[in-house]
Amino acid sequence: MAWQQLHLQCEKSNVDLAEALLLEAGALSIALDDAGDQPLFEPLPGESPLWDEVILTGLFDATTDAGSQQAIEQLSHEIAAQVQATRTWLTAVDDKDWEREWMSNYHPIQCANDLWIVPEWLTPPNPEATNIIMDPGLAFGTGYHATTRLCLDWLTEQDLADKVVIDYGCGSGVLGIAALLLGARHVYAVDIDPQAVLATNQNAVRNQVGNRLQAFLPEEFTDYCSQNEVIPVEVIVANILAKPLIGLAPYFSTLIAPKGRIVLAGLIESQTEQVTEAYQPYFALDPKHAFTTQEDQHWQRLSGTFTS
Known part of the structure; x- marks a missing residue:
């Protein structure tokens, strides 16, 4: 046709x-x-x-x-x-065979410290590496976007052994799954999109970490926390946007343990100062410059330690 x-x-x-x-x-x-x-x-x-x-x-x-x-x-x-x-x-x-056409746009991605993201229909280039097997599906977070890569690189630099992690704005679940494959004990994944919650659960099972990851809508997570002793956690990863990140600063401070680590992404250079100001009462943050997206605009990563 x-x-x-x-x-x-x-x-x-x-x-x-x-x-x-x-x-x-x-x-x-x-x-x-x-x-x-x-x-x-x-x-x-x-x-x-x-x-x-x-x-x-x-x-x-x-x-x-x-x-x-x-x-x-x-x-x-x-x-x-x-x-x-x-x-x-x-x-x-x-x-055309549109399913094949869509799949041909994806290829394995090598992140820092021998972490790979591999579409589920492809063979990992290095089977001995830490391989996240992903179905991009309908949720954000395939690893191709600069903000996802920034967070993945940060995770590979952390000591996650036996840590509990919150992946807020989980999308496909790639960051939470990476944390588990890098040694985290448990991940709570949260997203406003029901499709993201579904994709995260499916990708967790695909990577054989489904028993160590729970995915929620925000209100579900709030209810779960009020009924279970799941906080404070040691690590929070939030790859969303500057405006919601600013609004979430006080809430994140209630979820994280003393000396806990946080990484924020999804903001451009011009938004860094506003986000930093919102987090200063609770966290000591450092900016990380990254990939150019448009003229005079760079994706930024903010990471730091809970101080309050």
Whole structure:
């Protein structure tokens, strides 16, 4: 089966109308992309931010009347007029084995101190290394993002033997699983996304550490802590975003033991001072510069010790 894609660029105020018109015309799926270079950070629950200028891509089955070249060209003119599109264009997409295509984008990643992240369908390059076997799934944390790598490198530098760790904002569970494979005794993983909780549990089983990891939504973890003596812990890892990190500073101070270690990631250089100020009443933090992401922006890692 072959496919036709109709691309439309319009202002975000017209995106809902453009989506409705594409679906009404028979689009099988619609993708939204940034028409410029405007960063959007991970939204909180219930938020759906959009770029000021958006490219919508409607996918059509080229073997149907609605997906024919002539029909798509006519549709592009009709929708463009209604949504005030600044440009439209068409592309053809050959049929592929999309599962294989997706899998081909992933490869083993070597982190610090012989720690590897290996997609589950590949053979570890070094079977004797510490290998985290991962299914990327729908959750954040494949190891390809700079912030994940920063935290993984930090974990390999810590003495985690028999330590209890909280992985807050666990995503795929890669950081918590790494901690367990590096010697931690138990991990409590927390995320606001139910899909992340599911992915973390599945990946923990995949790495044969499921009996030493528990994954929760935040409110579930709060309830669990109130009913069980699970805190304070020795290590907290939080790879999320600057705004929630700032808000979580007092809460993290209630979870961690004296002299406990913490690492924070998901912030860029311009946000470091604000995050540091929020944690100063409780932690002594040091910044770590890392990978360049955009001009004059670098991902940062803050790590330190609980002092209160």
